[in-house]
Amino acid sequence: MSLLEVSGLNVSYGGIKAVRGIDLEVAAGELVCLIGANGAGKTTTLKALARLLPAHGKILYQGKSIAQTPVFDLVRQGIALVPEGRGIFGRLSVEENLLMGAYSRRDTQAIRHDLEKNYQLFPRLFERKTQQAGTLSGGEQQMLAIGRALMSRPRLLLLDEPSMGLAPLMVNKIFETIRAISAEGVTILLVEQNAKLALEASHRAYVMESGTICLSGESATLLNDPQVRHAYLGE
Amino acid sequence: MPNNWRRFTSDRRAAYVAFVLLGLLLAAAPFLVGASLGNGWVRILDFVLLYIMLALGLNIVVGYAGLLDLGYVAFYAVGAYLYALLASPHFGLHLPVWLILPLGALVAGLFGMTLGAPTLRLRGDYLAIVTLGFGEIIRIFLNNLNAPVNLTNGPQGISMIDPLGAGGVSLSQSFELFGVQVPGIYAIYYLFLALALLIVFISLRLQDSRIGRAWVAIREDEVAAEAMGINTRNVKLLAFAMGASFGGISGGLFAGFQGFVSPESFHLMESIMILCMVVLGGMGHIPGVILGAILLTVLPEALRYIGPLEEALFGRVVVDPADLRMLIFGLALIVVMIFRPAGLWPSKTRQREFSSEAEVLEHEQDALYDAQR
Numbered sequence: 038m039s040l041l042e043v044s045g046l047n048v049s050y051g052g053i054k055a056v057r058g059i060d061l062e063v064a065a066g067e068l069v070c071l072i073g074a075n076g077a078g079k080t081t082t083l084k085a086l087a088r089l090l091p092a093h094g095k096i097l098y099q100g101k102s103i104a105q106t107p108v109f110d111l112v113r114q115g116i117a118l119v120p121e122g123r124g125i126f127g128r129l130s131v132e133e134n135l136l137m138g139a140y141s142r143r144d145t146q147a148i149r150h151d152l153e154k155n156y157q158l159f160p161r162l163f164e165r166k167t168q169q170a171g172t173l174s175g176g177e178q179q180m181l182a183i184g185r186a187l188m189s190r191p192r193l194l195l196l197d198e199p200s201m202g203l204a205p206l207m208v209n210k211i212f213e214t215i216r217a218i219s220a221e222g223v224t225i226l227l228v229e230q231n232a233k234l235a236l237e238a239s240h241r242a243y244v245m246e247s248g249t250i251c252l253s254g255e256s257a258t259l260l261n262d263p264q265v266r267h268a269y270l271g272e
Numbered sequence: 273m274p275n276n277w278r279r280f281t282s283d284r285r286a287a288y289v290a291f292v293l294l295g296l297l298l299a300a301a302p303f304l305v306g307a308s309l310g311n312g313w314v315r316i317l318d319f320v321l322l323y324i325m326l327a328l329g330l331n332i333v334v335g336y337a338g339l340l341d342l343g344y345v346a347f348y349a350v351g352a353y354l355y356a357l358l359a360s361p362h363f364g365l366h367l368p369v370w371l372i373l374p375l376g377a378l379v380a381g382l383f384g385m386t387l388g389a390p391t392l393r394l395r396g397d398y399l400a401i402v403t404l405g406f407g408e409i410i411r412i413f414l415n416n417l418n419a420p421v422n423l424t425n426g427p428q429g430i431s432m433i434d435p436l437g438a439g440g441v442s443l444s445q446s447f448e449l450f451g452v453q454v455p456g457i458y459a460i461y462y463l464f465l466a467l468a469l470l471i472v473f474i475s476l477r478l479q480d481s482r483i484g485r486a487w488v489a490i491r492e493d494e495v496a497a498e499a500m501g502i503n504t505r506n507v508k509l510l511a512f513a514m515g516a517s518f519g520g521i522s523g524g525l526f527a528g529f530q531g532f533v534s535p536e537s538f539h540l541m542e543s544i545m546i547l548c549m550v551v552l553g554g555m556g557h558i559p560g561v562i563l564g565a566i567l568l569t570v571l572p573e574a575l576r577y578i579g580p581l582e583e584a585l586f587g588r589v590v591v592d593p594a595d596l597r598m599l600i601f602g603l604a605l606i607v608v609m610i611f612r613p614a615g616l617w618p619s620k621t622r623q624r625e626f627s628s629e630a631e632v633l634e635h636e637q638d639a640l641y642d643a644q645r
Binding site: 089107109112117127129141 | 482485486488489491492493495496497498499500501502503504
């Protein structure tokens, strides 16, 4: 059974339909990416899954509908979101940001342990743990946003455009980390504009175009698909 | 609390000594002030404490949760009128003070939620305008609820309110203590001081609590806060309710202290003054807010000496002291905001926020260098 099962998802902004009845599923342990051009509806889809936008359709998580679950409850059920534009708490320190990620947990011991684990994954954050998060560089902020989401011990991690606005070198670094998190068994749904990197990192992929899913399959297959290469990889 | 103090000073013994000295100063303050400046200034001292309580209440809403509230004085009014109605000849009710004050906090808290509920989706300027409207509505209601049923006695206000006190001891008159005549305003000072310290203590505890962190998260980024598992609706309502209840207590104290309330005391200007105390002192930083409240209460009073000063200098009053007073006051506000935009005594984090961007750029470079390695 899939961890996340979405069918007939519709999202509208006012009268404009941004997502038109898409189906997708993510199995436990998978790294699935959702790619597509600007305005294809990728982020809208992710926001709807994270309950940040009102949507129609079936969203099943672990076989149960989460279409009515309030946003703040999702994290208790194991869904963590790394929002578009990172959404870090700028005036709090790096460590305070990370601890904020564990807000829904009360097991102090385990939280400490996870904090250490995070610092191993991102040594950079350890160096800057007392620094105000708003003064971090873009890449560090993205690391912090991911680290913060991991602090809730998610089963499903929703990542919204982690490469946005970052230097290419930093993007590579972020993707390395995403692979490492996936290797540890966290299920990931990744929304990304950088199709090449996303396809290289993921197991399966969905390609979106004007609110619908036009292609899907194994990432390795799509990477060699002439149509995809032409439309999204600039060849 | 120990955590907070460690932040102020690493040397605990020095902190301890400072603590004791501060305690002695606070205990002796009315006698020192009374002996040097006269009892009029002890009264001002009482008001300073009242405004500290109000400013700390607003600090929860504005400083912690980042919700700009321009109608805060409404909760002050609710507390004051509740006291006035339940302890004056107006309805012939004379309930005890220890009952009215908590009740005032509770009722003001409910009013706070009433304001909070419809404004949950608003932020910044929009929220400011709605809260401003709310403050005015309360005042206008108080002004007009004398017909058809006389509830608030309209613009005349309610007078002959029972003074603060308990068990037959009234704090409005002077009384004898160990053979010394102590004026009532001294006793009021100690009552206000005790309550102000209580509110400081609650504020400190809140700041380091789960709820305090949730407020800060909401202030920083509401969507991310919700994604962290914070029930933003309830937490915001709690901020409104907590802030309002502090205002309600202060209002009750004000009514009992003055013996008279009227809608005149609860103008928009009053809300703005309290907001100025919070912003000028240092939003979200308790010592800063206290400093702001002290300065903004004392400064306008101190500027009353301008009239006599002009006479002494020029032999006559050149500029109307009342005009000059507000002019200097306004100028002082502008100067502080230009030279200390984060407030007079900001928290360390806010101070950093207003510092230069050079540091950030340097880190960007570092980070890129690191990625290259």
